[in-house]
Amino acid sequence: MRALRLAAGAELATLAVLLANLTTVHWPQVSSAVGPTHGCAYLFVVILTARRSRNPRTRAAALVPGIGGLLVLRRLAQAST
Known part of the structure; x- marks a missing residue:
């Protein structure tokens, strides 16, 4: 669960940086540095x-870019209680 929490946080944070860069100065260096990091975090969340889960809805939630990891963490927390 710790790895999933870290990947979900990284996915959301890097998406925020990418969107902020896109709406403000749009520096290509930021996009080229943060973009692959966001992609790796997204893949880590999906994998x-x-x-971790056999539930198809939980697996589908992981595919939502940006907040998918947080949705998965929420679903897993609800399932364990």
């Missing part, structure tokens, strides 16, 4: 969710 960790696939390994």
Whole structure:
């Protein structure tokens, strides 16, 4: 769960940086540095969710860009209680 929490946070943070860059100065250096980091965090969320959950709805939630990891964490927390 810790790895999933870290990946979900990184996914959301990097998306925020990318969107802020896009709406303000649009520096290509920021996009080229943060874009692959966001992509890796997104893939980590999808892979960790696939390994952790068999529920198709939880797996589908992981595919939502940006907030998918947070949605998965919420669904897993609800399922464990």
